[in-house]
Amino acid sequence: MxxxxxxxxxxxxxxxxxxxxxxxxxxxxxxxxxxxxxxxxxxxxxxxxxxxxxxxxxxxxxxxxxxxxxxxxxxxxxxxxxxxxxxxxxxxxxxxxxxxxxxxxxxxxxxxxxxxxxxxxxxxxxxxxxxxxxxxxxxxxxxxxxxxxxxxxxxxxxxxxxxxxxRTVKSSGEIALIGESLRACEAGIERMRRELRPGITEQDLWAHLHHENIRHGGEWIETRLLASGDRTNPWMHECSPRMLRQGELLAFDTDMVGPHGYCSDISRTWTVGDTRPTDAQRRLYERAYSQVHFNMDLLRPGMAFREFSEKAWKIPDIYVTNRYSCVAHGIGMVDEYPSIAHPIDWHEAGYDGVFEAGMTLCVESYIGEEGGSEGVKLEQQVLLTRDGCVPLTECRFETHWL
The missing domain is CATH 3.40.350.10 (Creatinase/prolidase N-terminal domain)
Structure with missing residues (x-):
């Protein structure tokens, strides 16, 4: 020792x-x-x-x-x-x-x-x-x-x-520092999971992530993206005094600048009270999970941004309107280059480039029907190696819902 x-x-x-x-x-x-x-x-x-x-x-x-x-x-x-x-x-x-x-x-x-x-x-x-x-x-x-x-x-x-x-390509030392930030973030997520119960407010729950970040030497959180129930659709509602209710969905996006100034960007969706999801909730989750993991498996060094966008998981038509703002994006000290646009947005927001080994990226998904009552937000932070994507966090998905 x-x-x-x-x-x-x-x-x-x-x-x-x-x-x-x-x-x-x-x-x-x-x-x-x-x-x-x-x-x-x-x-x-x-x-x-x-x-x-x-x-x-x-x-x-x-x-x-x-x-x-x-x-x-x-x-x-x-x-x-x-x-x-x-x-x-x-x-x-x-x-x-x-x-x-x-x-x-x-x-x-x-x-x-x-x-x-x-x-x-x-x-x-x-x-x-x-x-x-x-x-x-x-x-x-x-x-x-x-x-x-x-x-x-x-x-x-x-x-x-x-x-x-x-800032695009990270050294092995930077990967280690990103890992320290992610461990602090994971501690915050686990604290939120322990405290998640009907009757707690969104703001009270979100405060537990801040607590663990500061306790571990982290710095700040860029957004307040935590929402429950019908506030999960559309995405991008920031946390409020709303009280959580048994059985509804709870989704969040950490956007946490942790120790050494590196960002931990993880999204997960749970049920309040750890209840069995309804069939509708499970279908949303399965599609978000499929989008993230299909696109992780697709990513390779040397692939052009546009090729990745065109080959990415095809979002079913009923969810296209409420799609997330990008397919994936770079991550380091904060959100970084590149931001990969969806094919439908390529003319207005897309730009080309090439993925390189050593990039750290976040693979995104939001699945929620326009006018629907709930939605699912998932996001995985990964390292791009010569052989493909390696997850940088062990923060679990709800695979038993699949």
Whole structure:
């Protein structure tokens, strides 16, 4: 048995490898795009590139910290007020500066003036670190900031596309961290199952997932998608004070950002009171289960997104209107590229690409008849290997209903 010191040393070594791998992916995308630097505001992208995190939900709404990564590996971090400590222990070639906030919340009616000062500093950094370079990738930038950089002569590139592509293929260390997040999520799901009973409210039940996430070092939950009874159809009702009733369906989608900032995205459907499902409930469940597992068996590296969409399980006509928004999607720190559209939606929402080994994906299903009284939501998180899909969670399906 390993000692605590040995466990910590092993964890530190793994985290060092994960950080190096993720940064190398960002640098490779910059070089491939012939771009000297990327300016990051999205807290998830900053976490991916530097493994620093600071009030992610708040800073996602309030652009208050930002990072520039250069193609040669140097990093400049502009950190929020007196928060330099969030960089402690980060083994990067980085320089820290104080962030300049120029949103209306931060600057009031001086926002334009502050934005000009901000852009001047960015331009000065680029002149010093990448002389003569006018191509700058940005992931998320308000119109005022973008206009200021353009006035300084910069040609802005789509940094979000670069970061999405960088994040696509996971290292073995990342898979291990995703596993830690999923174990926390599974603990929350099991707690919900234990507490599920007639009379509890949807909100009270959902709180048990939050409890286990925070207790295990997780971070936040992106949605509140838990619904019961007739609120399961159509899907996308968020949890409410409604009290659960014996024998009705209860469905949820975890969307949980857990330990180390990795997302656990699992959907399951149960009956309240663990009752035997009605024939109608069982038929819905069988079709959702079939959709998820048929599509898991279909997925292979090298397959084009469009081919997968066209060959995917055919949704019976009575359920097409209420179909889920995609067939499958990437998953990492949050929902990621790609999002695979249904054939019926391909003209408006589809785009092509190729699946690669090392992608982590969520295979989706929602089955509910338009105007029906209930619906079933299922989703499985998987790793795509050279041989096909491997489930990343052991969270059980209700196979005894089939």
């Amino acid at each position: 390993m000692t605590n010191d040995e466990i910590q040393a092993s964890t530190d070594h793994m985290m060092a490898d994960v950080r190096a791998y993720r940064l190398s992916r960002v640098l490779a995308m910059l070089r491939r795009s012939d771009c000297s630097a990327i300016l990051l505001y999205d807290p998830v992208n900053i976490r991916y590139a530097t493994d620093t995190s600071n009030m992610q939900i708040w800073s996602g709404r309030n652009p208050s910290r930002y990072v520039m990564v250069f193609a040669d590996g140097r990093v400049i971090g502009w950190e929020f007020h007196r928060c330099e400590h969030v960089w402690d222990g980060i083994a990067l070639d980085f320089e820290l500066r104080s962030a300049l906030g120029w949103t209306f919340f931060s600057a009031g009616h001086d926002a334009q003036q502050r934005a000009e000062l901000w852009a001047a500093e960015i331009a000065d950094v680029m002149r010093c670190r990448a002389p003569g370079e006018l191509r700058l990738a940005v992931d998320r930038l308000d119109a005022v900031g973008a206009a200021c950089l353009v006035r300084h002569g910069f040609a802005l590139m789509d940094g979000q596309a670069m970061m999405e592509m960088a």
